[in-house]
Amino acid sequence: MFEMWVEQVNLYLCFHFMRLNKLIMTIFILVISASACTASRSQSAKNEFKKLYPCPANGNNKGACPGYVIDHIKPLACGGEDAPVNMQWQTTADGKAKDKWERKNCQP
Numbered sequence: 001m002f003e004m005w006v007e008q009v010n011l012y013l014c015f016h017f018m019r020l021n022k023l024i025m026t027i028f029i030l031v032i033s034a035s036a037c038t039a040s041r042s043q044s045a046k047n048e049f050k051k052l053y054p055c056p057a058n059g060n061n062k063g064a065c066p067g068y069v070i071d072h073i074k075p076l077a078c079g080g081e082d083a084p085v086n087m088q089w090q091t092t093a094d095g096k097a098k099d100k101w102e103r104k105n106c107q108p
Contacts, residue, residue, distance in 0.1 A: 041082055049087045052084055068090065069095040070087050071089070077102060078102070
């Protein structure tokens with residue numbers, strides 16, 4: 001009788017351990033996938049872009065550029081490079097419109 005009980009406990013523990021293991025692996029994969037899909041933006045690439053192309057509003061190579069944003073010509077979410085060659089100045093309004101379009105039409 002005792003051996004049968006031990007076997008049932010072992011089966012129960014194995015079953016739940018496998019489920020827990022599967023859950024942990026699923027969470028791990030989701031976390032890794034989410035971090036891989038997040039398009040990282042390089043501050044150094046942005047700074048280099050500003051050095052090459054001064055702000056259209058005030059001509060500055062550093063700091064804020066009122067009314068403008070730095071835009072990725074080919075979006076990062078679509079495989080665009082985070083480099084000055086893939087950046088442009090864009091008005092804030094145009095940037096918002098493009099971002100809205102990209103969220104709808106350019107999924108990673």
